[in-house]
Amino acid sequence: MRHSYKRNALHLALSVACAIGSAGLAAAESLPAPRAEHVFDIPAGPLGQALTRFGDRTGLRLVVASEWLAGQRSAGLRGTYDLQDGIRQLLAGTGLRARLSGDTLLLEQVADDGQALELGVTSIESSGLWLGEVSEGSGSYTKGRSRAATGLAMSLRETPQSISVITRQRIEDQSLNSIGEVLEQAPGINVQSPGSDRLYVYSRGLAIDNYQYDGMPTTSFAFTQALPQALADMASYDQVEVLRGATGLLSGAGEPSGTVNLIRKKPTETFQGRFTVGAGSWDLYRSEIDVSGPLSESGHVRGRAVAAYQQNNSFVDHLQQEKTTLYGILEADLSETTRLTFGVDYLRSDPRGFSTTGLPVIDRNGQRFHTSRSDNAASRDSSNEQSSLTTFASLEQKLDAGWTLKLSLNHLYGKRDYDSIIVGTTTGFIDAQSGDRLRYTATKGDNTQEQRGLELRLSGPFQALGREHELVAGFSYQDYENRRNGYGNLLANGSSNNGVSGLPVNYYQWNNRAPVASYNFNREDDDINQWQNGVYLATRLKPTDDLAVILGTRVSNYRYDARLDYHVASLMPYATHDNMRANGEVTPYAGIVYDLDDSHSLYASYTSIFKPQPYRERSGRLLEPREGDNYELGLKSAFYDGRLNTALSVFEVRLDNDSIADGTLNGNSLITAYRASRTRTRGADLEVSGEIRPDWQLAASYSHSVVKDADGERVKAHIPVELLKVFTTYRLPGALNRLTVGGGINWQSGIHMDVDNWQLPAVARVSQGSFATVNLMGRYQLAEDWTLSARVNNLFDKHYLSALDENFYSASWGSPRSFIVTSQYTF
Missing domain, CATH: 3.55.50.30 (Phage tail protein beta-alpha-beta fold)
Known part of the structure; x- marks a missing residue:
């Protein structure tokens, strides 16, 4: 090798x-x-x-x-x-x-x-490959251990749930610079982006809103359109773990879809550095520098600094992006058994021509309206500047007999300033012949978000009945505040039409040039507060060499408050206040892993689900929390001492009070309504990742999941039932061993959405059939410390709709054929 x-x-x-x-x-x-x-x-x-x-x-x-x-x-x-x-x-x-x-x-x-x-x-x-939790420097598409499921350090084979990892090597091979690009390659994950820097991530037919940093849970609400998690730049991260299925043991309240865990880069014991520059389609320019090593002669203090800058245009007209990332981390060995870590991560995103929605896809007669891939629903000067500053720290103390006590702290502060004018179907449905019947929607304001997290975790082995077992116990706390002050609804002389108002616009003639906005209402108080804490306990029992039983439970307290107060000129003020409480909510976890031999293991797992939700019925009443059960069975295998991992699983998720899109709120056609439904999701996952032979890496996966309601009818059809993802690289032998080539294919089954709105003569359906995109890469070792790489995406320039948005009755085109060339120098 x-x-x-x-x-x-x-x-x-x-x-x-x-x-x-x-x-x-x-x-x-x-x-x-x-x-x-x-x-x-x-x-x-x-x-x-x-x-x-x-x-x-x-x-x-x-x-x-x-x-x-x-x-x-x-x-x-x-x-x-x-x-x-x-x-x-x-x-x-x-x-x-x-x-x-x-x-x-x-x-x-x-x-x-x-x-x-x-x-x-x-x-x-x-x-770091199969004997640890770090992927950097391994050259591999798999890893050794993970704590994502239970807090216990277990190999992928020992973990009784579906877990995948996008390693540092994979990130660099495919030039995956954003979290959205990473998740598009992750097994079983469907990513839809109905607007710039706005992600909807789905797993097993359900939305993912559980994001972690180094195992620390954070809070996200996709509907707020202010997600620091969606801005994450991969320059700061060693790898991304994706755990599919419920993770309530560590996360508390959460979806049964899965959890995304972003694992930060750590300082190295010896000096190393790299400088990377890249250029690509639509005037993409990117540069990164990453320096790491000891800061003291003894090596007891180590540091790492990362900076990245990117600017680019887009295949979408008038859309421009500028993004800056700064990351620094320090580690200090206070003694042979005590380690202190402190770090800061800063992100800034400043797009122009920014849209929060996709494009119109239904005309006034309920027929499909066809647009160009380059069309933009936003005005040229629409903006959505976001920044976030995350500080984190941990203190780890090794105790006697292999026990470890760790305190972790995390603080995230995000700010958003937006000023956007868009043309969308929430204000009407277009006349396909004339281009009329649409109106401008304008929003302007600022948004701040603050999150605080704390976790105290004790873990280690213990002896019982002549055998060694493992135990982890912890306490976690999360506090989330979201504040928004904004203005909306651009009016023509105060005119109003059934709550849908705005200046008329001709889609064919506006050329993304909008008039200067004037606003008629002020959201003086638009706040969300969420708070939760919990204690958890999990143990891995080893009755025999071949059998492991994982048992755990969590007891959580949860509080959610949302308050909206706004007033409209000449109209009565409007206010809502939503409040949810849950105390002593118990989340059990059980798993069993049986080793058939040195390579193969059977497993089964169960956990319960509890998730308060901010969605409303047509009457305006909040839906009750989601509750249910998650079951999974599987076969996992590890070959070549863990350098190659395979997994096959089947699963079922049973949910009460699942949210299904159901028209709009009574008296407000701008807000999507939902109905509570009992649903059942069944499916299967298949994955192969790692080294299938020296110098040949493979990541291949297939997933199938379908969501049905109590009547056995498929729901959430805008999420694909089937996903197939394959990517592989091979370093050529002999005289050509400086060259690495690779490629892959991403395929998904068809999707559709039904648009039910009073302005249409009947329910209209928008469909996208199954499609595949092909990607290629190549890397050449110019010198021992210098490489040149090239990547082509969507090689055959496939036209497809990548996102169907039920909230805005819109759709978004997938990216056309593109390329990026990258050069990296190490020192």
Whole structure:
């Protein structure tokens, strides 16, 4: 297997540092005096898996050449050992030995004469691949461990739910610079963007609104159109985990669709840096710089700084984007067992020609209205400037017997200033012949959002009935405030038409030039407050070597308050106040994993669902909270010591009070109404990710999910039932080994939406048939520290509707064929 120069240089530096730091340890097999004894319960099996468990237990990072693990097995390790005796016992008979550098164990192969073999520049593999939780530097499309499901560090195979990861290598191979682009490639995920920087993300036929940063939950409401999560730039992140299914154990109130966990980049123990520039279609220009390494001679203080800047136009007329990202993080080892982390993440997005909706797709007769892909529903000077500042910190304390106590804090402040004039179908349906019957809608205002989060987590192993088990217990707190002050409804001499008002506009003639807006009402108080806390407990019991039982529960308290007060000139003031409370809400979790052999495991899991929702019936009354159950069965496999993972699962979600679009509110045709329904979602997921042979990475997935109501009728048809996603890269052998080529296909089944509005003669349907897009990439190693990459999206320039918006009766076109060329220099 060949690996990048940079990664091997880093490992060589580690080995040199290790040799210098252990000058008194001339004996090849010796280790420094251990800090403490540990209780181990590692069964016999593949050496890679045994080392994973050893790293989990001791908190050490391991670096080892991947080929040295191929076919190797360990007799296991049970009992109380210090570090030195434990690793010797685990490596007995393997021809390997260990050397310690800080919190890293460097494994070396021993020659017949007892000397360590030379560490070749193409033979070192970072433990971050299958022996850890970091993907950077692994070169892989999979990872080793995750805590997303229960808070317990488990391999993907050991996790009794569907979990996928978009690694750093995948992000760079496909130039996935935004969270939307990442999620478009994630298994089982459908992304619809009915407006710039506005994302609707669906999994298993349901919307995702659970976002985490390094496992810390945050709050999002898609209907507020102010989502800092949707702005996330991948320059700051090592990987993105996507857990499909309910995650109430850690998140509390949440959808049964899934959770997106963005894992930030961490400081490195040795100096490294990279500078990246790129250019692409529609005047796209992007630059990134990323520098990391020790900030003290001892290496006990480490830091990392990342900056990215991007500007671009769009295939949509008059749409321009400018985006800035700044990220910094510090780690300090206060002692051998205490680590402090502090970081700041700043984002600013400043689009022009910004639209919150898609394009008209229904005319006044209920027929399909056809638009160009370049059409824009917004005026040229419409804007939606957003910025967010996130500060985060954690203090991690390693305790005796392998236990760890961690306190994590997160604070997010976001601000939005918008001034937008759009032409949309919420103000009428177009006359296809003349282009008339539409009106302007104007909105202007500012929006601030503040979130605070805290989590205290205790985790570690314990002994019972002669076996070692694991336990995690925690307390979490979330506080969310959203404040908006705005103006709306551009009027012509105060005219009004059944609540739909505005200056008339001809769609064919307006050329995205709107008149200067005047506003007639002021939302003086438009506030949302959400607060929740909870305690949770989960344990992973090991009755036998082959069986794991995961049990957990969470008790949550939840509060939601929304207040809207506005007044319209010459009309009575209008006010609403919505309030929801839930105390002592119990969310159980249960999972079981049975190892069929060294590679294959069967699993089953169950969790309950509780989610208050801000949607209204036609009468204006809020829907009751969603409640239900989530079941999943599956088969997972891990090959080549975890470098290749596969998963097959079937699932069922049963929901009460699910929200189904149901026309508009009585007396207000601008606001979509919903009805509460009992629904059932059934489906299956299939995924393969990782290294299928040296230098060949593959990520392939198929998902099927359909939502039906109590009458057995399909609902939420604007979400595709089937998704197929494949992407692969291969580094050519021999004289062509500087070249990596790759490509893939994204296919989805057909979607449709029914438009039910009093202005139409009958219910109208908008459909998009099944379609596929093809993507290609290539990367050439110009020098050991310099690469040149190119990527083509939608190679055959497929025309398709990527989003159907039931709220605005609109649709959005998918991106045409495009390219991006990127050059990266490492130092």
